[in-house]
Amino acid sequence: MSYVSVTFPQLVLSLGLMAMAIAVSARNGLGLEKDLLVGTFRAALQLFAVGLLLTVLFQNEHPIGVFGLIGVMVLVAGWTAARRIAHGPGTGVLFGYATLAVLASGLLVLVPVFAFVIRPARWYEARLLIPISGMILSNAMNGVALVFERVFASIHDDAPAVEQLLSLGATPAQAVQRHTRAAMNAALRPTINGLLTVGLVALPGMMTGQIVSGTAPGQAVRYQLVIMYQLVAVAAVAGALASRFARTLSFDTREQLRTFADRRVR
Amino acid sequence: MPASLEARRLRKSVEGRALLDGVDLRLEAGTITTLGGPSGGGKTTLLRILALLTAPDAGQLLLGAVDVDTLTPRQARRRIALVAQAPAMFQGTVLDNVRAGPRLAGEDLPELEARALVVRAGLDPRFLTQDARALSGGEKLRVAVARALALRPEVWLLDEPTAALDVERADLLVRLLHELAIGGAALLVVTHDARALERLGGTNLTLAGGQLTREVPA
Numbered sequence: 452m453s454y455v456s457v458t459f460p461q462l463v464l465s466l467g468l469m470a471m472a473i474a475v476s477a478r479n480g481l482g483l484e485k486d487l488l489v490g491t492f493r494a495a496l497q498l499f500a501v502g503l504l505l506t507v508l509f510q511n512e513h514p515i516g517v518f519g520l521i522g523v524m525v526l527v528a529g530w531t532a533a534r535r536i537a538h539g540p541g542t543g544v545l546f547g548y549a550t551l552a553v554l555a556s557g558l559l560v561l562v563p564v565f566a567f568v569i570r571p572a573r574w575y576e577a578r579l580l581i582p583i584s585g586m587i588l589s590n591a592m593n594g595v596a597l598v599f600e601r602v603f604a605s606i607h608d609d610a611p612a613v614e615q616l617l618s619l620g621a622t623p624a625q626a627v628q629r630h631t632r633a634a635m636n637a638a639l640r641p642t643i644n645g646l647l648t649v650g651l652v653a654l655p656g657m658m659t660g661q662i663v664s665g666t667a668p669g670q671a672v673r674y675q676l677v678i679m680y681q682l683v684a685v686a687a688v689a690g691a692l693a694s695r696f697a698r699t700l701s702f703d704t705r706e707q708l709r710t711f712a713d714r715r716v717r
Numbered sequence: 718m719p720a721s722l723e724a725r726r727l728r729k730s731v732e733g734r735a736l737l738d739g740v741d742l743r744l745e746a747g748t749i750t751t752l753g754g755p756s757g758g759g760k761t762t763l764l765r766i767l768a769l770l771t772a773p774d775a776g777q778l779l780l781g782a783v784d785v786d787t788l789t790p791r792q793a794r795r796r797i798a799l800v801a802q803a804p805a806m807f808q809g810t811v812l813d814n815v816r817a818g819p820r821l822a823g824e825d826l827p828e829l830e831a832r833a834l835v836v837r838a839g840l841d842p843r844f845l846t847q848d849a850r851a852l853s854g855g856e857k858l859r860v861a862v863a864r865a866l867a868l869r870p871e872v873w874l875l876d877e878p879t880a881a882l883d884v885e886r887a888d889l890l891v892r893l894l895h896e897l898a899i900g901g902a903a904l905l906v907v908t909h910d911a912r913a914l915e916r917l918g919g920t921n922l923t924l925a926g927g928q929l930t931r932e933v934p935a
Binding site: 609611612614615616617618619620621622625629703705706707708 | 768769770771772786790791792794795797798799801803804805806807808817818821822864865868
């Protein structure tokens with residue numbers, strides 16, 4: 452098996468690509484130069500740190516290390532999904548709900564696939580558990596963030612109609628059904644588009660990685676399909692849980708609509 | 718005889734300002750009560766509390782002598798109509814809007830009945846197939862009245878209902894409100910419209926400084 456190796460000078464050379472993006476931003480007055488610069492080094496730092504951590508974890512494979520890292524992933528995903536939600540109850544309140552949505556949807560999708568499809572040699576095999584969990588949890592995180600953002604913002608914008616429905620005897624679920632449906636739809640849309648265009652527009656990252664590092668395309672395709680189906684399932688479950696939580700948080704015990712100020716405004 | 722809707726010692730402060738400072742109010746079946754007062758004085762807040770959309774800081778609400786806290790919010794709200802000054806229209810036609818209330822409870826309102834309600838609210842029946850969100854302010858108000866009529870509420874809370882109507886249509890609406898009162902409903906109408914005030918008659922209250930006072934006709 453052969454794989455492509457990248458030397459350090461070759462990696463430095465690839466920084467030219469970021470310079471290209473920074474030049475485009477500067478030339479068009481996008482004001483993104485600082486973000487791009489920070490992003491360039493932050494991505495490198497994070498990935499090198501993770502690479503180092505994975506090397507240590509792979510060499511000293513132990514359930515505590517593997518599940519500890521996955522636990523950290525869940526918490527970071529929950530925190531990220533709960534941040535910067537306009538017209539929501541605040542990151543402190545949302546964090547618990549977001550983490551629960553990420554964790555529950557992740558478990559529901561990952562456990563059966565590891566148990567019946569991928570079946571690692573050891574149940575805590577770091578080489579399989581960590582990267583696959585990372586992909587699934589990150590999709591769950593995006594789904595939860597999108598649903599929270601959409602549901603709270605659209606309920607806020609449409610508050611008079613929501614209250615009018617309550618006034619006519621609607622349950623909270625009936626009063627915000629239009630909003631929760633639209634948000635769940637939006638959360639699933641990118642993953643569904645991914646399913647429809649996969650292989651036609653781009654080869655997915657994991658499959659590309661496997662092929663580049665020498666796996667037979669036929670095997671890489673099967674793996675990729677399992678992952679894609681997992682991504683769709685996790686987006687659906689995480690979106691449904693997040694919309695349920697957002698609805699619960701939008702009403703008080705007397706089924707009155709709660710209003711939240713825009714927390715992004717300083 | 719118990720009032721249709723009774724508020725006892727309602728208190729509500731917003732940003733440290735007492736909008737309602739121990740307000741008592743009885744809306745009797747078959748009567749019209751009008752409410753005036755300075756803008757920002759808490760009239761809309763009072764309507765929202767009576768419509769169970771905002772919780773008071775303290776106080777009690779009785780609907781037909783029963784504490785509303787012992788009823789489910791949806792049961793109680795169906796018995797109280799709130800017609801906002803600029804009512805929100807739901808997506809769809811006027812017919813969809815008029816049917817919204819019964820549909821929420823899983824009931825179907827026949828088109829013939831919806832048509833009758835729209836006419837009663839002062840709209841031409843050809844509006845039934847029009848996009849409710851594209852209507853004028855006055856037309857939306859009448860759709861909101863028709864939408865509320867579909868639930869046959871015992872209590873009506875109306876916020877400046879004649880503001881977007883011309884004199885002729887305002888008079889028609891006042892006539893409808895009198896019919897509702899004759900039919901046994903209790904009505905609370907927030908209005909600054911002198912003509913409507915005179916034609917509505919009934920008890921005239923003023924809300925100012927957190928207190929509700931009864932105006933005595935000069």
